[in-house]
Every structure is written in C-alpha cells, then in structure tokens.
Amino acid sequence: MSNSSPARQGTGLLATLLVALLVLSAVVASLGFAPVGTANANTGVHYVTDSGLEVEDASGGDAPRNEEAFPDANTLDLPGITLSADGTALMTLDQRQGSQTKLSDITAGSDITVDPDDKQAIVVTSEFNSLDFASANYDASNSDSDLTYDAESSASLTVRETGLPEGRTVEAIDPSTDTVLDSADVDSNGDVSFMSLPSGNHEVRLEDTSTQSSGGSDDDGDSASDVGDEGDTPDNGGDSSDDGDSASDVGDEGDTPDNGGDDGDSGDDGVEDGGDETSGPREPSGETSGDEEWVEPSEFHAVDIVDVQLVTAPANSVNATSIVTLDNPSTDDQRTDVRFVIDGEVVEERDVVVPGTERVNVTHSEILEEPGTHESASNIATRADDGGIIRTYDFEIGSVELDEDGTELASSSAVPPSGPDDADTGEAANARGTLSFALLGLVALVAVILGALYWRRSD
Numbered sequence: 001m002s003n004s005s006p007a008r009q010g011t012g013l014l015a016t017l018l019v020a021l022l023v024l025s026a027v028v029a030s031l032g033f034a035p036v037g038t039a040n041a042n043t044g045v046h047y048v049t050d051s052g053l054e055v056e057d058a059s060g061g062d063a064p065r066n067e068e069a070f071p072d073a074n075t076l077d078l079p080g081i082t083l084s085a086d087g088t089a090l091m092t093l094d095q096r097q098g099s100q101t102k103l104s105d106i107t108a109g110s111d112i113t114v115d116p117d118d119k120q121a122i123v124v125t126s127e128f129n130s131l132d133f134a135s136a137n138y139d140a141s142n143s144d145s146d147l148t149y150d151a152e153s154s155a156s157l158t159v160r161e162t163g164l165p166e167g168r169t170v171e172a173i174d175p176s177t178d179t180v181l182d183s184a185d186v187d188s189n190g191d192v193s194f195m196s197l198p199s200g201n202h203e204v205r206l207e208d209t210s211t212q213s214s215g216g217s218d219d220d221g222d223s224a225s226d227v228g229d230e231g232d233t234p235d236n237g238g239d240s241s242d243d244g245d246s247a248s249d250v251g252d253e254g255d256t257p258d259n260g261g262d263d264g265d266s267g268d269d270g271v272e273d274g275g276d277e278t279s280g281p282r283e284p285s286g287e288t289s290g291d292e293e294w295v296e297p298s299e300f301h302a303v304d305i306v307d308v309q310l311v312t313a314p315a316n317s318v319n320a321t322s323i324v325t326l327d328n329p330s331t332d333d334q335r336t337d338v339r340f341v342i343d344g345e346v347v348e349e350r351d352v353v354v355p356g357t358e359r360v361n362v363t364h365s366e367i368l369e370e371p372g373t374h375e376s377a378s379n380i381a382t383r384a385d386d387g388g389i390i391r392t393y394d395f396e397i398g399s400v401e402l403d404e405d406g407t408e409l410a411s412s413s414a415v416p417p418s419g420p421d422d423a424d425t426g427e428a429a430n431a432r433g434t435l436s437f438a439l440l441g442l443v444a445l446v447a448v449i450l451g452a453l454y455w456r457r458s459d
Contacts, residue, residue, distance in 0.1 A: 122159055182194040302336070303334050325359060342374060343374055
C-alpha cells in the first residue's frame with residue numbers, strides 16, 4: 001500500500017482550497033455584494049468608476065444606497081447625489097446636499113455631471129480648485145449667490161434644467177462688483193453653458209436678463225422662467241404653460257388656454273375625449289386638451305416615476321423643494337412634460353428630456369408662508385405612438401405643515417407611484433450585509449484551516 005507524496009498531498013489541498021474559494025466567492029457575488037471603495041480615515045472613502053471617474057468622498061454622508069454604488073460604468077450613486085463621467089476625471093466631494101453642494105480639487109479630463117437630489121444638476125467641464133453651488137434663482141431681485149468658485153485659469157460649466165425658455169439670456173454676475181463675468185443663452189434642453197468664467201475666486205449670481213428690465217418680476221406669466229422665485233404663483237389665467245413656455249411643447253401644438261385658465265378644475269371638459277376610464281370629474285391639474293388620454297401614474301410606462309421627495313429648509317418661511325425622479329427603461333430618449341402642483345395650483349411646468357436608460361431628478365422650489373398644511377403634487381405627460389398625449393393623474397410628492405408664524409411643524413414625502421425603488425428596505429439590506437460578512441468570514445476560515453493542514457502534512 002503506497003502513500004501519497006507530500007508534494008501530491010499539497011497539490012490536492014491547494015486544489016481543494018481554490019475550489020472552495022471560487023464557490024464561496026460566487027455565492028457572495030450572487031448576493032450582489034462587492035467592495036465599493038477603499039476606506040481612508042483621513043479623507044473618507046475613495047470611489048472609482050469603470051470609466052475612470054475618481055471621487056474622494058469627504059462629505060461624511062451615508063454609504064451607497066441599496067448597497068450599489070455603481071449602477072453603470074460611468075456613474076457613482078450615493079445617497080443625496082449622483083456623479084458621472086464617461087472618462088477619466090478627479091474630484092473631492094465635500095458636501096452632498098443642504099444650502100450648497102461643495103466640491104474641490106476638480107480635474108475634469110471628461111465632463112463631470114454632478115446631480116444632487118435637492119437642486120439642479122451642473123456639468124463641470126474644466127478644472128476648479130473649489131466649486132460650491134446652491135439652488136439657482138435667476139430673478140435679478142435675488143441678492144443671494146448661486147455659486148462660488150476658485151479657478152487658476154479660465155473655467156467653464158453648464159447649469160442644467162434652468163426651467164427658462166430657449167433663447168433666454170443668463171448673466172453670471174459677481175455681486176461684490178456687479179461685474180458680468182460671462183453670459184450665455186439657454187439652449188433647447190433648458191441648459192445654460194458658461195464657457196469663459198474668469199480665473200480667481202468669485203461669488204456668482206445668475207440673472208435672467210428679462211427680469212433686470214422689469215425690476216426682477218416676470219411679466220409674461222411664463223412659469224418656466226420662475227424657477228426659484230419666492231412665493232411665485234401663476235397669474236389669474238392660471239395656465240403655467242402659456243406665452244411660449246417650452247414646457248407646453250409636449251403635444252400642445254397651437255393649444256390655447258380656456259377663458260378661466262383652470263389649473264386642476266373639476267369640470268368635465270376633455271374627460272370623454274381623453275379616453276379616461278374613470279367616471280366623474282377627475283382631471284389632471286393644469287390645462288388639458290382633447291387628444292389626451294389620462295392614466296394612473298402607476299400605469300404610465302414611458303418613464304417610471306421611481307421616487308418623489310419633498311425637501312424643506314428654513315427661508316423667509318419655508319423653502320419646499322419638490323423632487324420627481326424619472327427613470328427611462330428604454331434606450332431611446334424620452335421627452336416628458338412635468339407639472340408641479342402646490343395646493344391644487346400648477347406653479348411650474350417643465351419640458352424634460354430623460355436620456356435612454358438613465359435617471360433624472362426634476363425639481364421645483366417654492367417659498368411657503370401661509371399657516372396650515374400645504375400639499376405638493378405632480379403630473380407628467382408624453383406623446384404616444386399614435387401622436388396623442390398620455391398624461392397621468394396627479395400624484396402626491398409630499399406635504400408640509402406650518403404654524404401661525406410660518407414655521408415648519410412637520411413634513412413628509414409620499415411613496416412613489418411606481419412603488420418603492422427596486423431596492424432593499426433597511427432591514428433587508430442589513431440582513432444581506434450581515435450574511436455577506438458571514439460568508440466572507442467563512443472564506444477566510446476555510447483558507448486558514450486548509451493552509452494549516454497543508455503545512456502540517458508537508459512537515
């Protein structure tokens with residue numbers, strides 16, 4: 001009877017070890033767990049996307065939502081903010097949300113899109129030593145700075161989703177000197193790009209030039225130019241999409257408001273023509289047309305309404321920011337009309353393009369002063385294949401309650417119409433996290449045992 005040689009025994013043990021590690025690694029991977037970055041006690045957590053975007057997270061914020069930091073090769077998704085670039089780029093994230101989003105040490109080898117949940121996105125297209133930005137207010141009467149930056153050479157960036165109509169001119173003004181640092185026109189997507197911001201350290205106030213000549217008030221009733229206006233509500237006509245507002249271009253070709261300009265009226269006009277299957281006077285808020293079909297928000301599948309949030313912050317009374325998160329499951333861009341409704345009145349209408357297979361946040365900020373409970377809602381629409389319009393009924397975003405002094409008593413966000421995002425609840429995520437660590441510990445234990453057996457048999 002022959003005995004196996006130590007070399008053969010060692011080879012067998014190594015093979016067993018390799019098989020065990022491969023099997024257990026596959027089990028861990030199947031649960032969706034993988035390292036999302038390397039921790040560093042001094043600077044926070046370092047993330048790198050497959051495309052080459054490197055982000056040093058010094059914000060002290062929560063770990064990646066849903067245990068998934070990288071939804072695709074270009075994107076880093078953190079609670080409160082999403083960052084993406086399709087190539088090499090570097091930056092430090094100092095503050096995700098709040099009155100300002102703060103960035104530093106930016107090297108934009110490729111354009112970096114920075115999209116906080118509580119304010120408009122910006123696209124950084126050059127190097128900055130630091131860049132802080134707030135929710136932009138384009139009214140000339142606003143005295144607050146919209147962004148602050150420090151750059152060693154001429155810098156450039158794009159402000160997304162301004163809500164202003166195409167062709168409107170926006171000036172970047174240094175409020176300390178009233179110097180116009182740069183100016184640009186709003187493009188067809190509602191974005192404005194500043195390509196020649198001077199070097200140095202500057203505070204910047206963004207001003208819609210049409211509000212400068214009218215003392216800071218919008219005189220055309222166009223709600224799309226009122227993004228950020230404090231306490232702004234539509235005029236007596238109530239139609240937030242009139243006077244050439246680009247938001248009305250989703251299907252409203254030549255459509256004119258009725259005499260009442262009702263926002264969310266309870267009349268029967270358009271119900272039968274719209275093909276709504278429900279009975280009674282229920283209608284989406286805002287102007288409707290005869291070629292519209294109205295559906296429940298959960299049945300609207302051109303884009304998925306995956307999240308809604310109502311974020312509040314102290315202002316003159318309360319600044320309430322309504323956020324609707326839209327996800328486009330198709331590979332084709334989807335043009336979507338988004339209406340924001342406060343207490344039954346349409347206060348803003350936005351024409352939004354949701355890129356294929358991407359997710360965007362659409363926001364509206366409103367100053368609330370009156371005591372009582374205020375309800376924030378929305379409805380969205382897109383053009384159907386047959387040329388008609390499919391619009392959702394209103395869905396709730398959230399509510400905020402103010403006392404007699406206009407101080408916030410309570411606020412809450414609603415459940416999104418599409419249901420909770422395809423993510424774990426906190427308890428499920430914690431349970432899966434515990435299981436993943438247990439499996440990783442088991443891998444380490446097996447490695448130690450097999451290693452000890454190998455050395456014992458080789459002696």
